[in-house]
Amino acid sequence: MKTIKGPGIFLSQFIGAEAPFNTLEGLAEWAAALGYKALQIPCNHPHIFDLPKAATSQAYCDEITATLARHGLVISELSTHLEGQLLAVHPAYDLAFDNFAPEAVRGNPSARQAWATQALKQAAAASEKLGLTAHATFSGSLAWPYFYPWPPHNAVLLEEAFTTLAQRWLPVLDCFDQHGVDVCFEIHPGEDLHDGVTFGRFLALVNHHPRCNILFDPSHLRLQHMDYLDFIDRYHDRIKAFHVKDAEFAASGQSGVYGGYQNWADRPGRFRSPGDGDIDFKSIFSKLSQYDYSGWAVLEWECCLKNAETGAREGSEFIRRHIIPVSERAFDDFAAGQNDRQQARRMLGLGGDVFHD
Template sequence: MKTIKGPAIFLAQFLGATAPFDTLESLGAWAAGLGYKGVQIPCDPRLIDLKTAAASKTYCDELKGKLALHGVEITELSTHLQGQLVAVHPAYDEPFDAFAAPEVRGNPAARQKWAVQQLMYAAQASQNLGLTAHATFSGALAWPYLYSWPPRPSGLIETAFDELARRWKPILDRFDDAGVDVCYEIHPGEDLHDGVTYEMFLERVDNHPRACLLYDPSHFVLQQLDYLAYIDHYHERIKIFHVKDAEFNPTGKQGVYGGFQSWINRAGRFRSLGDGQVDFKAIFSKMAQYDFPGWAVLEWECCIKHPEDGAREGATFIAEHIIRVADRAFDDFAAGNASDDGAGVAMNRRMLGLG
């Protein structure tokens, strides 16, 4: 068994215009001061020049060196925003336009081409950084048709998933060339939002070995999906772990859909670690059981608590939940002295009454 690495922190929600949140190096120092050992970096130009990182291992070594001065490693890169733009339904063109570079906004075809190129850069950049997994979103073409009213035309969802797979297959191949897993965050608003939709996509990309998963239980609490059984189903594909809490408190007035309310007034809400309903003891146990190979990464999103308090508490929370796995069986002290040699085989036969 493996001991999960951590704690680490996803920097996206902490990036800002003032120190210490304005540069990668200062964010690394801040995170280290809270007890974090790793940082997951969004591919934001304020933190990383993705094109340069794809072309220059020297640049990547310098990035790693700046963080290493503070005792911090890069766990993964993230292209959540760019991945979203690989597939955008026209209903979301305007709200998602801000995710793209200014020069391609207002031009969906150019924006999609730009997003694909960003993913291609991310594959090579991850390789240059010595990383083995990458975090992203799948994007969505079918999401506006989530609820089956009005009745969907025959073949609509199949067509959407066929197209989504067509767009992602070359990206997955590029990541495969780089030796890096693409880890889709299974998330509302994405066509890959639960296990069934992931399997629909996986089938269409021929069970691509790089089409892997980012596990975040908070989104499953909000969907009322069994987040522990999910690990049992998909542990072989889970390569990134976001440690994020949530709660679901339905009332006589609202449930999963949230009634178009703000986050503070929804039945389902994201919370800081330890303030929600996620059973992290059970999750960390399953991750250890299945030899999860990566990092436990805090993603802070809370509708109540200040982010700096959430980050400070989160480092301790994760550290206390990481299980140092046993290096021997608990009953070794009582084990017999049989071995695999001839004497051991003979003893086993005698114990079974076989002579």
């Protein structure tokens, strides 16, 4: 077994216009002061991390590494959640997602998709230069508007959606493979890969690609009423990244898992700071340790009640408290006998002689 690394923190929810949140140096100093050991860095803020430059310049990547090292930090993963989203956008979301892309490709879905593909491949190259082995992203979504079977279930529509999604991702997965980096899809409502069944369907269509893996975030499974511990049992060999994000669900006679178009604070299911929701993180950390997960435990702070600064401070301690320093030997080794075959046969009443066919 291996000890999970952490705590790490995903920067997306903390980057801002004011110091210390407007530079990588400032964010690093702030995170280190809170006890974090790693940063998960989004690729959509050039003033924080210049992705095209990182993809081509080892010197720039070494500079980033040195900046973090001055504060006792490393990078856990790069993130292309927004870029991955733009690899597959249903027309219903064109306008909503256009702002995720550079102005030059807005209003042009084909150009936007090409830009997203290039950005993902740049992230693969940058990850290798930074010495990373995992990458966090979204799958994008073509079928999501049809997640509920009304109009009635359309098998051909879903087949076309997932086949196209796989075709768009295969060259990207191959690129990440060339750079020795796992693509970790966050299983997330709003994405076509939003549960185990959809991930499995996609995995089969990309020929069980070795770089097709999972970012495990239990909050999104909890709000779908999924068994997130059983999910680990089923998919642990594909879990290569981990977001520590809490959630809670309080059954209501007014609305359910779809939320009734309400603000987050008013929904039956809502995200909370770690420890404030109802997710069993003690069991999650135990299972991940049992299955030799050796990646990072990274706080993704999203809470409809608590402020971000408090959530970040508490999250660092929460993760540290849940990491299990795994034992290098069994607790009952002190009472173990020798692994002697003749002695074992005598203990079984089979005599001391060992016979082989």
